Amino acid sequence: MASAQDGDQAAYGELLSDLFPVLRRFVMRRWPNAHDAEDVVQEILVSIHTVRQTYDRGRPFIPWLMTIAARRVADAARTRYARANETAVDVLPETFHGDGAKSDQEARDDREALRQALAILPVGQRQAIELIKIQGLSLNEASRVTGKSVGSLKVGIHRAVKAMRRALEGNG
Amino acid sequence: MLNEALIKTLTQNCAPIRPLAHPAKRALVWFTVSLCYVAIVVAFMGIRPDFLSKVADPQFATEVAAAFLTSVVAAAGAFSAGCPARPIWERFAAGIFLFVWVGALAVGCWRDVDAFGVSGLLSHSDIDCLPTILAISIPAALLILSMVKRGAPIAPFVTIGLAALASTALAAGALRLSFRQDAAVSVCIWQFGSVILLTGIASLFGRVLLHWTMRDELIASFQAHRR
Numbered sequence: 419m420a421s422a423q424d425g426d427q428a429a430y431g432e433l434l435s436d437l438f439p440v441l442r443r444f445v446m447r448r449w450p451n452a453h454d455a456e457d458v459v460q461e462i463l464v465s466i467h468t469v470r471q472t473y474d475r476g477r478p479f480i481p482w483l484m485t486i487a488a489r490r491v492a493d494a495a496r497t498r499y500a501r502a503n504e505t506a507v508d509v510l511p512e513t514f515h516g517d518g519a520k521s522d523q524e525a526r527d528d529r530e531a532l533r534q535a536l537a538i539l540p541v542g543q544r545q546a547i548e549l550i551k552i553q554g555l556s557l558n559e560a561s562r563v564t565g566k567s568v569g570s571l572k573v574g575i576h577r578a579v580k581a582m583r584r585a586l587e588g589n590g
Numbered sequence: 591m592l593n594e595a596l597i598k599t600l601t602q603n604c605a606p607i608r609p610l611a612h613p614a615k616r617a618l619v620w621f622t623v624s625l626c627y628v629a630i631v632v633a634f635m636g637i638r639p640d641f642l643s644k645v646a647d648p649q650f651a652t653e654v655a656a657a658f659l660t661s662v663v664a665a666a667g668a669f670s671a672g673c674p675a676r677p678i679w680e681r682f683a684a685g686i687f688l689f690v691w692v693g694a695l696a697v698g699c700w701r702d703v704d705a706f707g708v709s710g711l712l713s714h715s716d717i718d719c720l721p722t723i724l725a726i727s728i729p730a731a732l733l734i735l736s737m738v739k740r741g742a743p744i745a746p747f748v749t750i751g752l753a754a755l756a757s758t759a760l761a762a763g764a765l766r767l768s769f770r771q772d773a774a775v776s777v778c779i780w781q782f783g784s785v786i787l788l789t790g791i792a793s794l795f796g797r798v799l800l801h802w803t804m805r806d807e808l809i810a811s812f813q814a815h816r817r
């Protein structure tokens with residue numbers, strides 16, 4: 419960690435890689451029912467990164483690490499517990515456009531039609547739809563993933579939606 | 591795969607960083623700067639006319655010294671609470687001087703009873719102490735807040751509580767050098783009481799003022815990419 423404070427990237431990378439299994443075991447022992455132990459370990463790693471200036475070179479590393487880990491596990495448990503206690507909103511009323519109001523066959527047909535409409539799109543437009551509309555990434559995140567500008571992604575989505583609408587109307 | 595990407599990103603963002611100085615050293619820096627500010631405030635409000643004779647009074651000198659020592663040791667405790675795995679006693683060391691401060695106030699009350707009887711304990715309302723202590727302590731509180739934010743938010747309530755105690759104790763000490771309020775019970779209720787009240791209220795905002803926001807945004811971004 420002292421090397422990491424000096425900016426030694428190789429030593430820091432090695433340290434974080436070594437810490438990952440240790441922290442995973444720690445999280446699983448502290449919180450055996452955690453379904454998202456990996457997420458908690460990632461939270462701990464990012465926390466270690468952001469407060470690495472608090473490590474005192476004259477003091478042992480493991481107690482420093484474990485104090486942060488224990489704190490983050492407790493934070494994660496509290497957040498998950500609060501989320502679990504949230505009251506679910508009522509299911510929105512079904513409409514004729516919703517899958518719930520259709521027969522299984524009709525829902526399957528819709529999905530197949532969408533798949534076909536998606537398949538005819540150019541690669542760039544299809545990627546924009548998959549990242550933003552299906553995976554739910556923000557425009558900025560999708561921009562980082564694809565290397566395209568936000569403006570170009572917006573145009574791509576606009577054209578893709580128009581093309582898919584045309585294709586679906588043609589099928590209908 | 592994502593874990594490797596996360597480690598890679600963190601490694602790439604590993605710029606050289608200066609480790610935080612020892613909590614006691616940071617506390618002394620904060621106290622020195624804040625004391626300069628408080629000296630200006632006291633000079634502006636005017637030093638009490640009987641200052642020289644009061645300083646010679648052991649009860650008064652102990653009370654003011656205990657207030658200032660509580661301030662600097664509470665500041666050290668706040669900085670220590672932001673450094674993971676530092677000894678727990680450092681967080682509570684200010685309690686010794688807080689105890690001495692209460693003791694000095696108790697001696698003052700006893701002296702008042704001795705001199706004026708039980709009527710010496712009757713306190714008149716001095717509600718102005720609360721906003722005055724609050725106003726004097728705000729700049730020192732903002733400075734210490736910016737300093738504790740560089741630490742880890744592992745004990746936010748304790749950290750903010752100690753930071754508030756440090757700022758308000760400093761302001762209360764300054765008030766004794768300026769205001770001619772010597773009825774021990776009034777000092778106890780309105781000045782010491784204001785310090786405890788403001789410290790308690792501030793500590794309730796611990797998690798609001800100290801949190802892992804930046805880190806959470808980064809984590810959320812990674813987890814969104816995985817999904």
